[in-house]
Amino acid sequence: MSFLDVTLYLLNGFKLTCLLFALTLVFALPLGLLISFCTMSRIKPLSILFKIIVWIVRGIPLMLQIFIIYYVPGFLNNNIFAKVDLYFLLNYQVQDMGRFIAVVIAFSINYACYFSEIYRGGIQSIPNGQYEACAVLGMTKGQTFSHVILPQVVKRIVPPMSNEIITLVKDTALARVILVTELIMKAERLMASALVWPLFYTGVFYLIFVGVLTLLFGFIEKKMSYYKV
Amino acid sequence: MAILEVRGIKKSFGDTNVLKGIDFSLEKGEVLAIIGSSGSGKTTLLRCLNFLEFADEGTIAVNDEVLYDGAAEKVAKKKLKHNDGMLRKKRLHFGLVFQNFNLFPHKSVIDNLMLAPVLQAKSELSFIERWRFEKSRAYAAIREKALATLSRVGLAEKKNNYPCELSGGQQQRVAIARALVMNPDILCFDEPTSALDPELTGEVLKVIRELKDTDTTMIVVTHEMEFASDVADKVIYMADGVIEEAGTPEEVFRHPKSEKTKAFLSSRKTAAGGKDE
Numbered sequence: 001m002s003f004l005d006v007t008l009y010l011l012n013g014f015k016l017t018c019l020l021f022a023l024t025l026v027f028a029l030p031l032g033l034l035i036s037f038c039t040m041s042r043i044k045p046l047s048i049l050f051k052i053i054v055w056i057v058r059g060i061p062l063m064l065q066i067f068i069i070y071y072v073p074g075f076l077n078n079n080i081f082a083k084v085d086l087y088f089l090l091n092y093q094v095q096d097m098g099r100f101i102a103v104v105i106a107f108s109i110n111y112a113c114y115f116s117e118i119y120r121g122g123i124q125s126i127p128n129g130q131y132e133a134c135a136v137l138g139m140t141k142g143q144t145f146s147h148v149i150l151p152q153v154v155k156r157i158v159p160p161m162s163n164e165i166i167t168l169v170k171d172t173a174l175a176r177v178i179l180v181t182e183l184i185m186k187a188e189r190l191m192a193s194a195l196v197w198p199l200f201y202t203g204v205f206y207l208i209f210v211g212v213l214t215l216l217f218g219f220i221e222k223k224m225s226y227y228k229v
Numbered sequence: 230m231a232i233l234e235v236r237g238i239k240k241s242f243g244d245t246n247v248l249k250g251i252d253f254s255l256e257k258g259e260v261l262a263i264i265g266s267s268g269s270g271k272t273t274l275l276r277c278l279n280f281l282e283f284a285d286e287g288t289i290a291v292n293d294e295v296l297y298d299g300a301a302e303k304v305a306k307k308k309l310k311h312n313d314g315m316l317r318k319k320r321l322h323f324g325l326v327f328q329n330f331n332l333f334p335h336k337s338v339i340d341n342l343m344l345a346p347v348l349q350a351k352s353e354l355s356f357i358e359r360w361r362f363e364k365s366r367a368y369a370a371i372r373e374k375a376l377a378t379l380s381r382v383g384l385a386e387k388k389n390n391y392p393c394e395l396s397g398g399q400q401q402r403v404a405i406a407r408a409l410v411m412n413p414d415i416l417c418f419d420e421p422t423s424a425l426d427p428e429l430t431g432e433v434l435k436v437i438r439e440l441k442d443t444d445t446t447m448i449v450v451t452h453e454m455e456f457a458s459d460v461a462d463k464v465i466y467m468a469d470g471v472i473e474e475a476g477t478p479e480e481v482f483r484h485p486k487s488e489k490t491k492a493f494l495s496s497r498k499t500a501a502g503g504k505d506e
Contacts (some may be wrong), residue, residue, distance in 0.1 A: 042303060114359050133331035136279050136324065137345035137411060138317045140352075151335045228393040 013186030027108035031116025057113040070102040103175040122153035155224045162217035232257040238287035248471040262461035269281040269467040271450045291322045324413030328420045330404045332392040339388040341373040378406045398429035408452040
């Protein structure tokens with residue numbers, strides 16, 4: 001195989017890596033905010049429940065969580081992901097759909113929990129005076145949050161969020177533990193035909209991806225520097 | 230007819246009784262100055278009036294409408310704070326200017342002024358009307374009013390600046406304008422110049438003086454004795470959660486009856502004298 005052939009072959013896997021990355025963000029960013037509300041809730045049972053969930057999700061290896069999400073329904077003799085696999089294979093000739101969905105779920109929950117703590121830190125760092133100023137101006141709690149608190153939180157959490165999101169790029173490689181053919185899995189397949197260098201070549205893909213993200217976050221930070229606190 | 234009637238306000242935090250029964254009333258257009266050493270409960274009183282804290286006992290009435298009745302709240306066991314809509318309406322009778330401004334740092338000066346009125350107007354509209362609100366006449370009216378208020382505090386040319394680009398005095402003037410835009414019956418100031426450098430207090434006090442000339446009813450918690458005796462129609466000296474002395478500036482500053490007031494005023498004088506040297 002020529003260099004070009006290998007690149008195209010790996011790009012095929014990289015597509016899935018990017019899709020996994022994007023879907024995880026789409027689900028985890030709002031879910032994280034929701035979880036942060038729950039952990040900060042004044043309703044004690046709710047906040048305790050979600051603190052325990054965050055503790056479990058952050059305390060167990062992500063790899064194990066992928067296994068749990070994918071295999072545990074199977075133990076219950078109702079492997080939903082295998083059924084989805086079969087359904088997509090028969091109807092759309094798409095392989096591994098069920099596995100992919102399982103991985104997206106595992107990643108979304110895992111990252112939502114990490115994000116929730118970043119949101120919490122951001123929300124709690126906003127001085128109480130901002131809430132009071134809104135209150136005396138007759139604003140509702142919803143208006144206060146969406147127009148005054150959240151915009152300020154976003155600025156504060158960009159650096160820690162970018163850190164976490166860059167970690168996500170590389171964590172997508174874990175999807176191969178349940179045979180989702182992402183970038184590294186593709187390279188491993190090439191090893192079967194005695195091509196070792198593509199495995200190391202995958203690093204370039206990740207580097208470029210993270211490079212683009214770094215530029216993007218730099219741009220966002222610059223955009224938000226129109227005010228100082 | 231008194232615009233504001235406060236009767237028997239008591240408030241404690243845990244075992245600490247911060248307010249031990251405060252009574253006073255205020256006529257329309259009057260300026261009330263509240264003086265007293267730190268920890269005497271001045272700020273807590275102001276916060277009770279704005280419903281940032283809830284008094285344990287006592288009543289607050291504006292224009293003869295009872296806004297808060299501690300006893301009734303207790304009996305009903307349904308605290309006002311749980312009824313968000315009603316609470317917001319009642320809060321709008323009062324405006325509050327904070328010691329440390331509490332401007333919205335991510336909004337330009339004009340947006341700081343317009344945010345609350347715009348949201349208030351929008352909340353009465355249907356979903357579709359909200360999208361087009363920025364082109365409506367109501368929006369233009371709010372903007373015009375905000376600009377007019379801004380020029381009242383002398384900051385019309387700063388309308389597109391962000392709070393971080395302004396001096397402390399200018400920020401506090403924006404905060405005053407922001408409170409004024411909501412048309413409060415009574416405007417409260419919580420030590421409006423305490424967070425400012427001495428050379429910046431003048432511009433803020435000047436704005437408050439000008440407001441007095443336009444018949445704005447105000448309550449000013451302040452450490453500026455000279456300003457208080459100059460501008461206020463009534464002065465209250467608070468100590469340990471009670472009103473130790475109340476009256477016209479002339480009565481309180483020139484002829485104080487209570488020993489505590491005398492001691493407080495003379496300590497102030499020596500402090501001021503010390504600064505001059």
